Amino acid sequence: LRPIRVAPSLLAADFARLGEEVRAVTAAGADWLHLDIMDGHFVPNISYGPVVVKALRKHTDIPFDVHLMIAPADPYLEAFAAAGADLISVHPEAGPHLHRTLQTIRGLGRKAGVVLNPATPVSAVENVLELCDLILVMSVNPGFGGQSFLEGQLGKIAILRQMIDSHVAQGGQEIDLQVDGGVTAQTAPRCIEAGADVLVAGTAVFGAPDYARAIATIKGKS
Numbered sequence: 037l038r039p040i041r042v043a044p045s046l047l048a049a050d051f052a053r054l055g056e057e058v059r060a061v062t063a064a065g066a067d068w069l070h071l072d073i074m075d076g077h078f079v080p081n082i083s084y085g086p087v088v089v090k091a092l093r094k095h096t097d098i099p100f101d102v103h104l105m106i107a108p109a110d111p112y113l114e115a116f117a118a119a120g121a122d123l124i125s126v127h128p129e130a131g132p133h134l135h136r137t138l139q140t141i142r143g144l145g146r147k148a149g150v151v152l153n154p155a156t157p158v159s160a161v162e163n164v165l166e167l168c169d170l171i172l173v174m175s176v177n178p179g180f181g182g183q184s185f186l187e188g189q190l191g192k193i194a195i196l197r198q199m200i201d202s203h204v205a206q207g208g209q210e211i212d213l214q215v216d217g218g219v220t221a222q223t224a225p226r227c228i229e230a231g232a233d234v235l236v237a238g239t240a241v242f243g244a245p246d247y248a249r250a251i252a253t254i255k256g257k258s
């Protein structure tokens with residue numbers, strides 16, 4: 037059985053108390069911290085940049101999972117790596133050379149991820165599997181927290197699970213399969229059943245009165 041990991045998305049945290057929020061989800065059992073970077077151009081919202089990521093790095097030891105919703109992404113990869121990102125994920129639409137972008141992330145000594153928007157087909161990632169440490173399936177259109185889970189993406193998760201399993205069976209490296217958007221106590225079990233092993237949750241964690249309980253529930257442990 038694959039271990040299920042939960043990556044709370046900081047987007048739903050109290051931005052006036054970010055350091056405290058990061059320490060609280062760490063104590064509550066978060067496996068990774070999901071950091072949503074938005075530029076007001078690739079997505080219709082603006083969040084925060086590498087300065088904030090760097091400031092938060094000293095508040096926890098859990099991996100920083102940086103989801104870049106910026107275009108172009110290439111000029112900022114080094115800054116996010118230096119700020120303390122352990123994994124950097126990019127959208128194929130954010131630049132003309134996805135393969136090169138993933139090579140750059142790996143060259144910076146970080147793990148590399150590819151993010152598929154709801155309308156982006158699985159074929160967008162199939163020729164760069166050997167450079168992926170993670171594939172992220174968006175189950176909402178990126179830009180905002182608190183949206184409803186798009187059921188239609190469950191089939192995509194299942195197809196990617198098969199693709200990853202056959203890649204590994206043929207001697208390829210392990211690839212984490214992550215889902216992001218509208219993940220709740222209700223939708224998490226369906227994502228896990230479809231084959232996801234890392235669940236991003238913003239509202240369902242930071243909007244809950246008890247973070248530890250919320251994380252355990254999403255993992256299916258209570």
Ligand code: DX5
Pocket residue numbers: 045046047048070072103176177178179180181182183216217218219236237238239240
């Ligand atoms: C959306 C972001 C998500 C978002 C998820 O663009 O990529 O990470 O924070 O928020 P919830 O869990 O509230 O849907």
Ligand code: ZN
Pocket residue numbers: 045070071072103216236
């Ligand atoms: Zn995200």
